[in-house]
Amino acid sequence: MQRRTPRRAIRRGHRVRGGPGGLLAAAALLGGLLAPLPQAAAAAEPEQATAAEDYCGGQCADILPPGANGSATLAEILGHRLFGTKPAHSDDQLGPYDALSSGYKSLTDDKLTDFFRDSSFGVPEDQVASVTKPREDVTITRDKQNGVPHIKGTTRYGTEFGAGYAAGQDRLWLIDLFRHIGRGELTPFAGGAPANQGLEQQFWPQAPYTEKDLEQQVEWLRENSGPRGEQAMADAQAYVDGLNAYREKAKKGRYFPGEYVLTGKVDAITNVGEIEPFKITDMIALASVVGGLFGGGGGGEVDAALSLLKAQEKYGVEKGTKVWESFRQRNDPETVLTVHDGTSFPYAGKPEKARGKAMPDAGSVEREPLVYDREGAAKTAAKDPVKAPEKLKKLQGMYDDGVLPEDTFGRLDSPSRKGMSNALLVSGKHTASGNPVAVFGPQTGYFAPQLLMMQELQGPGISARGVSFAGVGMYVQLGRGQDYAWSATSANQDITDTYAVELCEPDGSAPTKRSAHYRYRGDCLPMEKLEKKNAWKPTIADSTAAGSYRMQVFRTKYGIVTHRATVDGEPVAYTSLRSTYRHEADSIIGFQMFNDPSYIKDAESFKKAAEHIGYAFNWFYADSRDIAYYNSGSNPVRADDVDASFPVKAEKAYEWREFDPAHNTAAYTPPAEHPQSVNQDYYISWNNKQAKDFSGANFSYGAVHRGDLLDGRVKELVEEGGVTRASLTRAMAEAAVTDLRGEQVLPELLKVLRSEPIADPGLDRAVQQLESWRKAGAQRNQTSAGSKVYAHPDAIRIMDAWWPKLVEAQFKPGLGGELYEALTGQLAVDEAPSAAHGPTGAHAGSAFQYGWWGYADKDLRTVLGQPVRGELGDTYCGGGELSACRDVLLKSLGEAVALSPEQVYPGDDSCKAGDQWCADTIIHRAVGGITHEPIQWQNRPTYQQVVEFPAHR
Structure with missing residues (x-):
């Protein structure tokens, strides 16, 4: 039975899953830009989803902020931007996730579901929100609490088709975005903002595949993985078929994600335009992004x-x-x-x-250029706002810096960017x-x-x-x-290695560092030149003026060329080869x-x-x-x-x-x-x-x-x-709310500082504040839930200001400027929650994975005469003298104490200068039209399970 969205749901910004979404009061502002509400896609009366065998007995739970629903129509995006409304289930897991940072101390097993969601199989009859049957052999049942798709198929094909269809319902725009990132084609798809250019320039060189390369990976799996490989590719095809089925219905019914209008892919009035069909090779391109982000290792x-x-x-x-x-x-x-x-x-x-080391000659290393032939906005980054219907112009500011924030994935060129899970x-x-x-x-x-x-x-x-x-x-x-x-x-x-390939010229002449041929087992072979030519025009979502540029990489049998240099005077290209x-x-x-x-x-x-x-x-x-x-x-x-x-x-x-x-x-x-x-x-x-x-x-x-x-x-x-x-x-x-420096390194710092009385009253007061914070657990948590004020704000501010200064004061004099710079390039000095310079960028949650705390700790223990296993190759703080080390630390502490909150926390687009709590906050980075409020910093997984099975098959 097809049903329209109830008026009360429209006012609240709720949407019927699989259908058009509530028009919201804001839709009136669109006038004739949108067609009337489409009917829900293949909706049926709610019915119970039969659960599979489940041995967890209600003791399995999980959480994934902000929410299961990751899709919004143009009307919903407009309503969100104008009135703050949100589609149903787009943020209903954010609150419980956030609350754990303040509520964990009184946590009991009975209260776990206050912070996590039950992850039992199936949906109880009284909790069924909707049932969709995209085919006769599969049903997609969604629960009332979270809107999670429970996909049950009577055939293998139907099950996977349903998985693809549900993925379209929940993430169609995101999937499309990421297949273009994987293919190095984000700017033609989403606009030429510098942030979008940066993403394709960071990902594509890691996996610069041609369409033939992607097709060969599919065939390799089919031919070399036996029956399971054949089944996997059949499953992938069924998944893509389901994704395309939803794409077609959503486009025809006009309940597709609104970002397609905002980026100029579909006309809001005529519905003219295309959402490109998906294919299996898109999944390979997308997998290269995921694998590069989270499953790589080595290099550098x-x-x-x-x-x-x-x-x-x-x-x-x-x-x-x-x-x-x-x-x-x-x-x-x-x-x-x-x-x-x-x-x-x-x-x-x-x-x-x-054996076989290929160390570069001093001063000979040059990074391989990637970007060529910049034109228009690619060269000048000028803004030339596209003309758009006046009502839609209200949305233009949401994407002025590109569909994705510039630091969406942090420093992708850093060998220490990966990690975070626990x-x-x-x-x-x-x-x-x-x-x-x-x-x-x-x-x-x-x-x-x-x-x-x-x-x-x-x-x-x-x-x-x-x-x-x-x-x-x-x-x-x-x-x-x-x-x-x-x-x-x-x-x-380490599954990535660097090879130094000997350069050559096919005519036998002397090669140079720019030569495009190399020796492979005695033969002089041409490097394969791979290019990606991207051009864009301004859109409603991205007002960046029209522009274009070309990316270029050279590929050899030993991988992608990353640098040029000389080794023992002979020109080489350094290549990166990932297994x-x-x-x-x-x-x-x-x-x-x-x-x-x-x-x-x-x-x-x-x-x-x-x-x-x-x-x-x-x-x-x-x-x-x-x-x-x-x-x-x-x-x-x-x-x-x-x-x-x-x-x-x-x-x-x-x-x-x-x-x-x-x-x-x-x-x-x-x-x-x-x-x-x-x-x-x-x-x-x-x-x-x-x-x-x-x-x-x-x-x-x-x-x-x-x-x-x-x-x-x-x-x-x-x-x-x-x-x-x-x-x-x-x-x-x-x-998750503990400062690693405060718990693990501050005790040694305090011992050095207290090795003699501190004469300066201001410094003594600062040390007392640090001692009090350390005694309380060195945590970065609020005085109470929702207070947005830390329990020990001054001590935390001092530590945030002091750490980079003390590390430099402790190590730079002994190492010398050039070596210190080289080593800090290998491992960042700090990754505090508020540090925008960290590998993951600002407001990213994950912190304290990369830093010099181990170096500092070993060096301080050496100065204090404490046991150290695996000591550093030299002693640095104060040249190894306790009193001199103390002077170094006190001087750097004084410099830190003198900094104002505004200097320590300079502010950004999300926080005013000096706002300590806000500087730490986690902000969900918008890759679509819906945004969310910041939450308390906590250093924990994004998706998290809590499980205890009482029985087994």
């Missing part, structure tokens, strides 16, 4: 070489190498580990005598019930709409509920099955297995499924009996004595073993060599080091890591025994 070898050369220049080769290695922290004995039982998993370590699991031996408990989830950033989307899939061979990245939701990627749950954190192990390049879709097999109840029966079968995922992730599993961990990734087997931290000569002797450049395949480390464990007393992960001797791809695995915030708390719970879902959640939530 050229910058590492340059910083090592600076260290050797400063100290001499022997000591300079020792100093550099101490900052590199390849295998710091003091760092927190996920597998902490002493088991060793050697990988990518430092060889005793490295996991806490406790074995049943230490819980109150005797069953394992897990609190875990990915931190994928805060967006409106969210990059992830919630769904339940029930059909032949599929039984799971959780989240998937929008556009590649053929399977639940993180969530729960009938009697088990799983999650992941970014692992960052998952050309294999963006291969990991789909592992996800297919995660969703298959006939395959996943226990911890061991889960680990075997995770072996099929090529991206670098830490996987965690819990059921009623076991907890488990497995590190996935296509870890290439390198030639003997090759040092993965530096560029290597592009010669057969130093290639990955069994390297086949035609398909970018090689020998990979066997599953037994990947860090893994079953039923350790507990596991924690916050993008920290996985296990002993497993070398990470960045500089951050040191003596102080944010993983310590989890490890200490969970260890204490385990020692006490009787762990519950609530107590483990409280441990996570407390760590």
